[in-house]
Amino acid sequence: MKGTVTRVYDGDTIQLTTPNQTILRVRLYGIDAPETPKIDYRTGRMNIPGQSYGKESGRALKNKLLGNKVKLDIIEVDQYRRMVGVIRLENRNINLEMLREGYADTYIEFLRYPYRKPFLDARREARSAKRGIWSLPEYERPREFRRRFKVQGVD
Numbered sequence: 494m495k496g497t498v499t500r501v502y503d504g505d506t507i508q509l510t511t512p513n514q515t516i517l518r519v520r521l522y523g524i525d526a527p528e529t530p531k532i533d534y535r536t537g538r539m540n541i542p543g544q545s546y547g548k549e550s551g552r553a554l555k556n557k558l559l560g561n562k563v564k565l566d567i568i569e570v571d572q573y574r575r576m577v578g579v580i581r582l583e584n585r586n587i588n589l590e591m592l593r594e595g596y597a598d599t600y601i602e603f604l605r606y607p608y609r610k611p612f613l614d615a616r617r618e619a620r621s622a623k624r625g626i627w628s629l630p631e632y633e634r635p636r637e638f639r640r641r642f643k644v645q646g647v648d
Contacts, residue, residue: 494565498558503529504550504596506575507558509565518575521588522568523604523612524597525635526550527626544638546626550596557587579608589615595625598634 496517500508504526509517527544529551558580567578580587591597592615599616620627 494567495562496565497562498560501551501555501559503547504554504591507554507580509563509576517565518573519565519580520571520573520575520577521554521591521597522577522579523600523608524588524591525600526554526591526597528635528638541642544633544635545629546596549625550591553594553596554587554591557590558582563587588612592616593619593624595619595622595627598626600636602636 494509494511496509496511498507499510499516502508502518505521505524507519507521509519511517527547527550528541529547530543531541561582564581565576565578566581567576569577571577589611592599592612599612601613604612619625626632
């Protein structure tokens with residue numbers, strides 16, 4: 494499926510507008526970017542902090558994709574009814590780029606063949622070079638960060 498990236502929500506979620514003007518919310522497959530600050534909709538306050546590198550990750554994805562025509566290889570639809578897939582810009586795999594550059598971690602729990610090995614290799618490369626999130630003295634996986642806030646009663 495092809496479309497134009499019309500919004501970047503954060504480092505792993507975009508909005509894609511198809512040629513017939515269908516708007517899709519797309520989660521990049523196999524990656525999990527650091528969280529950006531969120532509003533608690535019950536209170537209307539910005540009380541869910543972001544993680545280190547959350548804003549940088551979103552900015553990196555925005556610089557790569559916003560306004561560009563891309564190809565989406567849909568892998569599945571998630572529980573939030575988002576398309577989950579690999580984003581290709583010309584001959585570039587943007588999901589892999591985000592991993593290699595240290596703007597995201599692998600979402601290892603969901604990686605399947607044929608993506609598992611190249612995604613884990615990209616993660617290993619970024620981690621060895623201490624790029625992005627891997628340069629942080631205390632890195633917490635985004636999944637664990639989200640889980641911690643759910644335990645405290647914040648969605």
